[in-house]
Amino acid sequence: MVENQLMPRGIKDIRVLDAMRKIPRHLFVDESMQYKAYDDTPLPAGEEQTISQPYMVAIMTELLELKGSERVLEIGTGSGYQAAILAELSGHVYTVERLGSLSKRAGEIIRALGYSNINFRVSDGTLGWPEEAPFDRIIITAGAPELPEPLTEQLSEGGIILAPVGGRFSQQLIKARKNNGELIRVSHTPCVFVPLVGRYGWKESL
Numbered sequence: 001m002v003e004n005q006l007m008p009r010g011i012k013d014i015r016v017l018d019a020m021r022k023i024p025r026h027l028f029v030d031e032s033m034q035y036k037a038y039d040d041t042p043l044p045a046g047e048e049q050t051i052s053q054p055y056m057v058a059i060m061t062e063l064l065e066l067k068g069s070e071r072v073l074e075i076g077t078g079s080g081y082q083a084a085i086l087a088e089l090s091g092h093v094y095t096v097e098r099l100g101s102l103s104k105r106a107g108e109i110i111r112a113l114g115y116s117n118i119n120f121r122v123s124d125g126t127l128g129w130p131e132e133a134p135f136d137r138i139i140i141t142a143g144a145p146e147l148p149e150p151l152t153e154q155l156s157e158g159g160i161i162l163a164p165v166g167g168r169f170s171q172q173l174i175k176a177r178k179n180n181g182e183l184i185r186v187s188h189t190p191c192v193f194v195p196l197v198g199r200y201g202w203k204e205s206l
Helices: 002-006 014-022 031-036 054-063 081-089 100-112 149-153
Strands: 043-046 049-051 071-075 092-097 118-122 135-140 155-166 171-179 182-191
Touching (some): 002 054, 054 081, 054 155, 054 171, 071 081, 081 100, 092 100, 149 155
Parallel strands (some): 092 118
Antiparallel strands (some): 043 049, 155 171
16 A cells, blocks of 8 residues: 555655554444545545545645654544544544444454554534643644534644635545644545535535
8 A cells, every 4th residue: 555555655754654554444434335445535434534545645645744743633533443543643633523432342442453542522622722722733634615613723823724625525634733822724636525514514415
């Protein structure tokens, strides 16, 4: 996966590549789909959610510029695979999922892998985790109509927020850094994520 998909497509961060070699992606995929776990494709994660293709996980992680000590907020735990990568590469991860069954399963897998630097919450992710703010990094793993205001407020000065932003069925990956209280945005690759559902996202899925 790393040698054939990620490196040829421009992923260069050695720490990201090593984390994706280390974390067993097949554990986060339904047993019936495990034979496809390392293919360059998104896969069902249950509850009409998906586990993103390896390349999308890699590029989003690389864009966060993690050094190892950051406090990271993830919106959309899903399968837990991205959260596990973040736990490997940062100081502490706070991950929010609106679907309790997904959060529970992800937590069981991640704890079985030995990661203790991660907290789980079941709630509306568009509201963030205000009690633990501010965060050095915020990553949204669902398509948002705009960067949710509560999340941008919970981002620390100099911090990075990353999200797929656009319509329900296609988005652009947006990276924004907070500079003197303002967000400096840069657009990256086109992408397609499930909708971010919540008060500052989309209404319930169609």
